[in-house]
Amino acid sequence: xxxxxxxxxxxxxxxxxxxxxxxxQTGDVTAALLENDLESGYVIAKEAAVVCGRPWFDACFRQxxxxxxxxxxxxxxxxxxxxxxxVRFRGKARALVGAERSALNFLQTLSATATQTHAFAQALxxxxxxxxxxxxxxxxxxxxxxxxxxxxxxxxxxxxxxDAVMLKENHIIAEGSxxxxxxxxxxLYPDIPVIVEVENLTELQEALATDCTRILIDDFSxxxxxxxxxxxxxxxxxxxxxxxxxxxxxxxxxxxxxFISVGAITKNIRAIDFSMRLGDPA
Numbered sequence: 001x002x003x004x005x006x007x008x009x010x011x012x013x014x015x016x017x018x019x020x021x022x023x024x025q026t027g028d029v030t031a032a033l034l035e036n037d038l039e040s041g042y043v044i045a046k047e048a049a050v051v052c053g054r055p056w057f058d059a060c061f062r063q064x065x066x067x068x069x070x071x072x073x074x075x076x077x078x079x080x081x082x083x084x085x086x087v088r089f090r091g092k093a094r095a096l097v098g099a100e101r102s103a104l105n106f107l108q109t110l111s112a113t114a115t116q117t118h119a120f121a122q123a124l125x126x127x128x129x130x131x132x133x134x135x136x137x138x139x140x141x142x143x144x145x146x147x148x149x150x151x152x153x154x155x156x157x158x159x160x161x162x163d164a165v166m167l168k169e170n171h172i173i174a175e176g177s178x179x180x181x182x183x184x185x186x187x188l189y190p191d192i193p194v195i196v197e198v199e200n201l202t203e204l205q206e207a208l209a210t211d212c213t214r215i216l217i218d219d220f221s222x223x224x225x226x227x228x229x230x231x232x233x234x235x236x237x238x239x240x241x242x243x244x245x246x247x248x249x250x251x252x253x254x255x256x257x258x259f260i261s262v263g264a265i266t267k268n269i270r271a272i273d274f275s276m277r278l279g280d281p282a
Contacts, residue, residue, distance in 0.1 A: 004077075007143040012055045015056055015106070016059035016060045019105065023102055036092050040090045040278065040280055041088070041276060042085050043107070043274050043277075045080050045081070045272070046082055047082045049115045050114040050118045050151070051074050051078050051080055051114070052107075052110040052152070053107040056106035057070075057106055065091040067092075068092070073087060097278075104276060107274055111272040112272050113148035114149070115272060117152030121154055123250075128258060129259065130154070132155050133145070133149040133154060143159075146159065152265075163192060163193075164193040164213075165193070167197065168197045169199065178196055178207050179206060181196075182196060183211075193214065196214075197215075198215055204228055213236075213237075214236060214237045216240075216261070217238055217240055218242050220240070241260070241261045
């Protein structure tokens with residue numbers, strides 16, 4: 001686990017602006033009741049988590065109050081316990097309450113992905129197996145969630161449909177064979193990864209003889225997974241997908257596969273509970 005490079009500031013600012021526009025629209029009618037004096041505030045973690053999302057949190061507040069002072073008390077990617085004050089700030093009262101929900105939405109969502117990823121990464125620690133994300137991300141937040149995966153100690157799979165060829169059953173059927181599909185992919189896209197999904201050991205043997213980059217063994221039984229590692233013998237990286245759960249990680253890591261891809265770390269997340277309060281911590 002550690003700090004990963006966040007998306008560029010333009011992307012982060014656009015995410016924050018979209019969230020604020022969705023929430024505020026023609027104006028924050030409740031914040032308008034307040035005197036716009038300077039106020040202090042803080043955010044407290046209500047449960048254990050890996051903190052992630054600081055750039056988006058900051059951007060939400062700064063777009064409403066460019067002069068706000070934000071002092072983070074924890075690092076991005078740091079594990080915290082329930083009751084930890086993670087950030088303090090001082091700015092205009094209307095901006096603080098106006099940006100609160102958008103800022104916390106980013107913090108709770110990205111911390112959830114980082115926390116989930118960290119749990120998988122910890123379960124695989126000491127083995128050769130690394131955890132990958134998938135394209136099963138929340139709409140509009142792919143770059144943010146994939147950043148959170150890196151913060152939590154995982155690796156990114158392809159970012160989208162543009163940066164890697166993924167040959168699955170229907171593509172292979174259309175081309176007639178794995179061999180033909182890989183050959184065509186390499187001829188059209190010689191400089192990007194070509195990943196082949198196989199459904200049995202016979203298909204694995206064929207894929208190993210091609211110029212693919214990585215082989216995805218989909219929904220293999222434990223017995224076939226161990227056999228696949230023996231057959232591949234390091235010639236191509238192997239990725240396990242399907243039926244990947246915490247309960248199965250011990251067997252998967254023992255097999256010696258190179259990667260697991262887990263959609264749950266981005267799509268099956270439960271928001272981390274953070275609370276923002278005005279004033280100073282007790």
